[in-house]
Structure formats: C-alpha cells, structure tokens
Amino acid sequence: xxxxxxxxxxxxxxxxxxxxxxxxxxxxxxxxxxxxxxxxxxxxxxxxxxxxxxxxxxxxxxxxxxxxxxxxxxxxxxxxxxxxxxxxxxxxxxxxxxxxxxxxxxxxxxxxxxxxxxxxxxxxxxxxxxxxxxxxxxxxxxxxxxxxxxxxxxxxxxxxxxxxxxxxxxxxxxxxxxxxxxxxxxxxxxxxxxxxxxxxxxxxxxxxxxxxxxxxxxxxxxxxxxxxxxxxxxxxxxxxxxxxxxxxxxxxxxxxxxxxxxxxxxxxxxxxxxxxxxxxxxxxxxxxxxxxxxxxxxxxxxxxxxxxxxxxxxxxxxxxxxxxxxxxxxxxxxxxx
Amino acid sequence: xxxxxxxxxxxxxxxxxxxxxxxxxxxxxxxxxxxxxxxxxxxxxxxxxxxxxxxxxxxxxxxxxxxxxxxxxxxxxxxxxxxxxxxxxxxxxxxxxxxxxxxxxxxxxxxxxxxxxxxxxxxxxxxxxxxxxxxxxxxxxxxxxxxxxxxxxxxxxxxxxxxxxxxxxxxxxxxxxxxxxxxxxxxxxxxxxxxxxxxxxxxxxxxxxxxxxxxxxxxxxxxxxxxxxxxxxxxxxxxxxxxxxxxxxxxxxxxxxxxxxxxxxxxxxxxxxxxxxxxxxxxxxxxxxxxxxxxxxxxxxxxxxxxxxxxxxxxxxxxxxxxxxxxxxxxxxxxxx
Numbered sequence: 001x002x003x004x005x006x007x008x009x010x011x012x013x014x015x016x017x018x019x020x021x022x023x024x025x026x027x028x029x030x031x032x033x034x035x036x037x038x039x040x041x042x043x044x045x046x047x048x049x050x051x052x053x054x055x056x057x058x059x060x061x062x063x064x065x066x067x068x069x070x071x072x073x074x075x076x077x078x079x080x081x082x083x084x085x086x087x088x089x090x091x092x093x094x095x096x097x098x099x100x101x102x103x104x105x106x107x108x109x110x111x112x113x114x115x116x117x118x119x120x121x122x123x124x125x126x127x128x129x130x131x132x133x134x135x136x137x138x139x140x141x142x143x144x145x146x147x148x149x150x151x152x153x154x155x156x157x158x159x160x161x162x163x164x165x166x167x168x169x170x171x172x173x174x175x176x177x178x179x180x181x182x183x184x185x186x187x188x189x190x191x192x193x194x195x196x197x198x199x200x201x202x203x204x205x206x207x208x209x210x211x212x213x214x215x216x217x218x219x220x221x222x223x224x225x226x227x228x229x230x231x232x233x234x235x236x237x238x239x240x241x242x243x244x245x246x247x248x249x250x251x252x253x254x255x256x257x258x259x260x261x262x263x264x265x266x267x268x269x270x271x272x273x274x275x276x277x278x279x280x281x282x283x284x285x286x287x288x289x290x291x292x293x294x295x296x297x298x299x300x301x302x303x304x305x306x307x308x309x310x311x312x313x314x315x316x317x318x319x320x321x322x323x324x325x326x327x328x329x330x331x332x333x334x335x336x337x
Numbered sequence: 338x339x340x341x342x343x344x345x346x347x348x349x350x351x352x353x354x355x356x357x358x359x360x361x362x363x364x365x366x367x368x369x370x371x372x373x374x375x376x377x378x379x380x381x382x383x384x385x386x387x388x389x390x391x392x393x394x395x396x397x398x399x400x401x402x403x404x405x406x407x408x409x410x411x412x413x414x415x416x417x418x419x420x421x422x423x424x425x426x427x428x429x430x431x432x433x434x435x436x437x438x439x440x441x442x443x444x445x446x447x448x449x450x451x452x453x454x455x456x457x458x459x460x461x462x463x464x465x466x467x468x469x470x471x472x473x474x475x476x477x478x479x480x481x482x483x484x485x486x487x488x489x490x491x492x493x494x495x496x497x498x499x500x501x502x503x504x505x506x507x508x509x510x511x512x513x514x515x516x517x518x519x520x521x522x523x524x525x526x527x528x529x530x531x532x533x534x535x536x537x538x539x540x541x542x543x544x545x546x547x548x549x550x551x552x553x554x555x556x557x558x559x560x561x562x563x564x565x566x567x568x569x570x571x572x573x574x575x576x577x578x579x580x581x582x583x584x585x586x587x588x589x590x591x592x593x594x595x596x597x598x599x600x601x602x603x604x605x606x607x608x609x610x611x612x613x614x615x616x617x618x619x620x621x622x623x624x625x626x627x628x629x630x631x632x633x634x635x636x637x638x639x640x641x642x643x644x645x646x647x648x649x650x651x652x653x654x655x656x657x658x659x660x661x662x663x664x665x666x667x668x669x670x671x672x673x674x
Contacts, residue, residue, distance in 0.1 A: 245602065260597025263595060264595075264598060267582055267613030276609055
C-alpha cells in the first residue's frame with residue numbers, strides 16, 4: 001500500500017477555470033492489485049492543453065466530459081515500475097491520452113504506447129513529437145495543403161500548436177504571419193522565423209490590423225482562437241482559402257453561449273473552406289509524421305520551446321495559465337525525474 | 338430608333354427589396370449604333386435569383402454591386418435580331434449572366450453563349466440546364482462528394498436549386514431530406530422523391546425538428562438559408578460531414594449585420610468542413626455537366642418545375658416573391674415568345 005497524491009475534478013468551471021474547481025487528495029494504491037495486462041506506473045510529466053477545458057462541461061461537444069469527483073487526466077509520460085503486459089517492461093517510458101493526475105497509477109497496457117526512440121529531452125514527446133506536434137502537422141498540412149509562396153496566418157502563434165504550425169509552414173516555403181499577445185511573444189515568434197507578427201493587445205480594430213498585417217490577403221488561416229480574429233480573416237480571404245479550426249475562445253464555456261463568426265458567408269465569395277478536425281483521425285499516419293517531425297527537430301529546422309512547471313500541485317495553475325496568456329511555447333509539468 | 342422599356346435600379350433596399358427600389362422607364366435604342374462584334378437582341382426570358390440581392394448593396398461581398406441609376410441585369414435568354422459577330426447569326430437564342438432588363442439591347446458577343454442544342458422548353462435553360470442546375474450539380478457533387486447511402490439534408494428544398502440538389506442526391510443513392518415552408522412545398526418535395534421533408538413553419542425548436550427528421554445525423558448539408566437551420570445542423574453532424582454553403586438569409590442585408598452560426602466549432606468534433614463556392618469556378622466543366630443534366634432530364638431521372646411569370650413589369654414582383662416564400666421551383670419571367 002502506497003500513499004499517493006491525486007487531483008480530483010471538483011466542479012464544472014463557470015467561465016475561466018479556477019483552482020477551486022479542483023482538489024488535491026491523497027489516496028492509497030496497492031501494487032499487488034495489478035492484473036494481467038496492466039502496468040504499475042509513475043507519473044513523470046503532464047501535458048496541459050486548452051482542449052481539456054472543452055471536457056469540463058456537463059454535456060460534451062465532442063470530447064468525453066470529466067465527471068465531478070473523478071481523478072483528472074490528460075496526456076502524460078509515465079515510467080513503468082511493474083509490468084504484467086508482454087508489450088512493456090520495467091523502466092519503459094510510455095505515453096497515453098488519459099493518464100490520471102496521480103503520482104502512481106495502475107493503467108491498462110492497451111491505453112498507452114511507447115514513446116519513439118529519439119534522443120531528445122523527454123518533454124519534447126509531449127510537444128513537437130507528441131499530440132501537439134501532430135495537431136500542428138496534420139491540421140496544417142492535411143487540412144490546408146499549403147503551397148510554396150502562399151500566405152499563412154496563425155493565431156496564438158506563440159502557443160504550443162501555433163509556434164509549430166508557423167515553423168512547418170515556413171518549411172513549406174510559405175509567407176507566414178502570426179498573431180500573439182504582448183511584445184515578448186511577438187519577438188519569440190519572429191525569432192522562430194515568422195515573416196511578421198501582430199501584437200493583438202492594444203489593437204482597437206482587428207479588421208484593420210489583419211488587413212495591415214496581410215495586405216495581400218490570406219490563403220491559409222490556422223485558427224486557435226475564433227472570435228473577432230476569425231471574423232477579420234473572413235474579409236481578407238484569397239480565392240480558394242482554407243481555414244483550419246483548431247481552437248476557439250468563444251467555445252470555452254459551451255457551444256450554447258457561443259457566437260458564430262459573422263461574415264462566414266464570405267467563404268462563398270472566396271470559394272473557401274473552413275474545416276475542423278480531431279487529430280485522432282490520422283492515427284494510422286502518426287508514426288510517419290513523428291519520424292518527419294523528429295527529422296526536422298534534429299536538423300534544427302524546427303525549434304522547441306518548453307515552458308516547464310514543477311510538481312503535482314502546479315498542474316492546475318499551469319493549466320489555468322494557458323488561458324491567461326502567460327505561457328510561451330508548450331506548457332509541461334514535471335512531477336518526477 | 339425604337340422605344341423600349343427597361344427597369345432601373347433606383348435605391349439600395351433596406352432589408353427586403355421593395356417595388357419602389359426599382360423603376361420602369363422608356364428609353365430609345367438605335368439598331369444602327371451596332372458595332373462590329375455586337376448583337377442586337379430581344380429579351381425573351383429572365384431568370385430571377387436570390388443572389389441578385391447580394392448585389393443590391395453599396396459595397397459588395399463578392400458580387401459586383403448594382404449602382405443606383407443603372408439598368409438592372411441578370412441571367413436571361415435573348416434572341417439575336419441582328420448580328421455583327423461571326424459567332425452568332427440572326428435567330429440564335431443566346432444566354433448571358435448580365436443581360437439588361439430591357440426589351441431590346443445591344444450586347445457584346447463576348448458576353449453571351451449559345452444555349453446547348455437540347456430539345457426542351459426554353460425556360461429549362463434558365464433552370465436545370467442553366468446556372469441554377471450547375472449550382473446544384475457542382476455545389477453538391479464537387480463540394481460534398483455524396484456517397485451511396487449517405488444522409489443528405491437540403492434547405493429551401495422546393496426552391497430552384499434545392500429541388501435539383503435533392504434529386505441529384507437521390508440519383509447518387511443517398512437518403513435525402515428536405516426542409517421547406519408550407520404543406521404545398523413539402524408535398525412537392527416528397528413527390529420529387531425526397532425520402533422525407535420538414536415544414537419549418539410552425540416549428541418551435543429547430544434543433545429538435547432536425548434531430549427528428551434526421552435521427553441518424555447528417556453527412557451532407559446543402560445550405561440555402563443559414564440561420565437557425567445551420568445552427569441546428571451543427572449539432573447533428575456525422576463524422577466527416579460536409580456543408581455546402583450556397584445561400585444565407587442572414588446575409589441578405591449585408592455581412593456586417595450578419596450573425597455567424599453558433600456552434601460552428603462542432604465542425605471540429607465531427608471532422609467536418611463547411612465550404613463556399615461561386616459556380617463560375619467550374620466554368621471549364623460546364624459543357625460536360627450540362628450534357629449529364631440534359632441526359633437525366635431526357636430519361637426522366639430529374640423532374641423540372643418552372644414558376645413562370647409574364648411581362649417586363651413583373652420581373653421585380655417575381656424577384657421579390659423569392660423572399661416571401663411564394664414560389665415553388667424555378668422563377669422565370671417571360672417577356673416575349
């Protein structure tokens with residue numbers, strides 16, 4: 001019997017998630033409960049992502065909602081302490097999409113995969129070589145098929161997904177513009193190789209700001225925010241433009257209170273499409289994509305940026321920070337070495 | 338010198354177009370003004386279409402706006418009276434996209450095409466074999482690629498485009514549902530072969546009504562209306578659904594006053610796309626499409642329905658009737674035999 005700390009989902013947030021919507025508890029776990037096909041694992045690093053907010057609702061749009069009272073979970077890296085599966089052995093580092101926020105857990109081996117054998121810092125497996133990287137890769141390349149010389153705009157450009165989208169678009173020979181909040185983020189994005197970036201803070205008219213940033217219009221918009229930015233994009237679309245829907249600030253509460261993008265009908269005049277995706281649809285192509293991403297990383301063609309927090313008690317603050325605009329790059333919380 | 342009647346665009350409508358936004362005038366036309374490369378033509382039949390409303394604005398979204406004081410124009414059929422072009426001869430029936438609403442006109446030969454040589458009533462060249470038919474054909478087949486057994490929903494199903502979309506979807510082996518206003522239209526749509534149809538009049542909750550009409554969800558939505566119907570579709574999308582944007586009641590005024598579709602972010606959860614189009618993009622494929630449509634028509638695989646009005650003075654009332662829900666099928670105004 002081991003005493004372990006865990007984070008419980010306590011209440012559905014009303015708007016912005018607060019620390020009081022979660023609770024740290026202590027529970028006991030008995031390694032001898034381990035059954036055939038299961039793993040006893042230690043939590044190493046936790047990925048916090050905006051999409052988790054979409055699960056913090058009573059009725060979910062497309063993700064399985066968290067139930068009040070359950071242990072929180074997310075994508076994470078764990079170390080196998082004891083294995084009763086012939087797929088994994090002691091010491092393996094594995095990742096899963098629904099790993100409990102709990103120091104030690106018993107997991108079904110079917111719910112985890114080994115991380116790819118690439119010599120990079122562990123946290124990269126939660127970013128460029130993990131779900132975030134795959135989201136950027138497929139959400140840009142498969143949904144938008146950007147071509148050499150096309151104009152690509154990325155919102156939340158300094159965020160975990162956006163920073164990769166912009167860099168991949170540059171690799172494809174596109175002209176890449178970013179939108180981010182604050183000078184620090186704008187500079188970060190430019191240093192990554194974006195052709196230019198807009199600081200949305202202090203912008204009074206988003207329509208004018210986007211037109212000034214992209215005077216020749218937009219072929220591809222990778223949308224991490226929705227709202228006014230998406231509406232401004234609608235009047236700056238080039239013919240046959242593509243919009244990849246990845247995130248929306250207007251949807252953080254729930255779909256009922258959301259506003260749709262005015263001027264969506266401009267998609268007609270521009271022969272343009274707006275397409276949404278869940279990255280799991282490309283599951284079969286993950287290994288090949290990760291291989292390509294790892295190659296780019298090794299050759300220095302894409303840069304990494306990890307915003308590392310420490311300790312189980314900081315998972316929730318790190319998650320909340322995603323919505324207050326504090327983070328640059330990928331937020332990861334390290335629990336153990 | 339000949340005295341001819343014409344219809345002048347008098348003012349930008351505020352909301353619904355009114356007869357007073359137009360004016361019938363008499364002008365003189367001199368056939369001897371005809372220059373090389375021009376045609377002197379008689380107006381035979383005029384097509385009135387909802388998209389003309391999008392041109393009745395000061396600043397256009399994607400169509401060239403009408404200017405106050407100009408002669409109105411639209412797609413129409415005319416007979417060549419005198420030709421100074423070697424492409425056309427006296428007696429040819431030709432069609433153009435911007436034919437003046439005027440009994441006789443001088444047109445550049447480059448702006449018109451001969452109608453295809455198919456033995457059908459003349460008005461069919463404004464409907465199933467004209468721009469309307471091409472809109473239905475490409476807007477459904479190219480944007481949505483409906484597959485055998487898929488569920489297709491069409492709004493304004495008894496209208497000129499909708500009635501063809503539904504029939505083409507049936508030809509492709511789809512399960513087809515329509516939405517229309519009033520019992521007469523619903524019966525018309527069912528008689529065309531739609532599997533079922535919803536009368537939106539008297540519907541108090543569109544979400545529930547759509548869910549009841551399409552309990553297994555929607556693979557393809559051909560949208561002629563936007564608004565609440567589009568919002569209801571968003572929560573009934575099947576995985577990999579496609580929405581073809583053809584019309585939007587919310588856009589009749591202008592894009593600024595429009596509301597976007599709430600729940601658009603559900604496109605994400607459904608891996609779905611929403612795509613707009615202007616039919617001109619498939620210009621190169623028009624002849625082949627018209628050949629196929631003409632074949633279906635001759636074999637009785639698609640039914641026609643022309644709502645014929647008569648007389649130049651009735652073009653405007655016929656156009657206005659598009660927005661008051663009076664018409665079933667394609668509205669055409671016959672000016673001369």
